[in-house]
Amino acid sequence: MSLEQTELTIGGTSFKGVWIAIVLGIGSTIGGGVWTASSLYSRLEAVEATQIPDVSPIQQNLATLGTRLETLLSQQEKLLELNTDVSKLANEIEGIKGTVAKAEVITKDIGDVGKKLKTLTKEVEDLWQGMDYLSNPLK
Numbered sequence: 001m002s003l004e005q006t007e008l009t010i011g012g013t014s015f016k017g018v019w020i021a022i023v024l025g026i027g028s029t030i031g032g033g034v035w036t037a038s039s040l041y042s043r044l045e046a047v048e049a050t051q052i053p054d055v056s057p058i059q060q061n062l063a064t065l066g067t068r069l070e071t072l073l074s075q076q077e078k079l080l081e082l083n084t085d086v087s088k089l090a091n092e093i094e095g096i097k098g099t100v101a102k103a104e105v106i107t108k109d110i111g112d113v114g115k116k117l118k119t120l121t122k123e124v125e126d127l128w129q130g131m132d133y134l135s136n137p138l139k
Contacts, residue, residue, distance in 0.1 A: 006017030015023075 002017070004017055006020070008015045008017075008020055
């Protein structure tokens with residue numbers, strides 16, 4: 001028996017097999033559409049039922065964090081400036097150490113000259129005393 005020869009009688013009306021196939025195709029398509037729409041609607045209801053948490057405390061924490069980060073950046077800049085200043089001071093201290101070493105050498109030389117001047121002064125005084133004695137031996 002073929003689809004063309006099949007016939008269905010409902011309430012006194014007879015339907016050929018081709019029309020039955022068309023009606024079943026359209027009915028299954030409509031049923032699939034209804035099922036899809038129902039599934040989509042239930043998913044949307046589930047999304048609407050989801051409670052969105054209050055994010056205002058998080059925003060406040062983010063604002064506080066941003067402020068603290070800005071403070072850290074400014075302090076880091078100050079530390080970098082201090083590091084540069086410390087490097088400059090270290091170079092200046094090395095220069096001062098060289099100057100102090102030179103001054104110590106000069107001071108030592110002056111001390112030696114001072115001893116020589118004392119010795120020379122003593123010799124000159126002795127010579128003058130000798131000259132005085134020679135000029136007036138009875139004194």
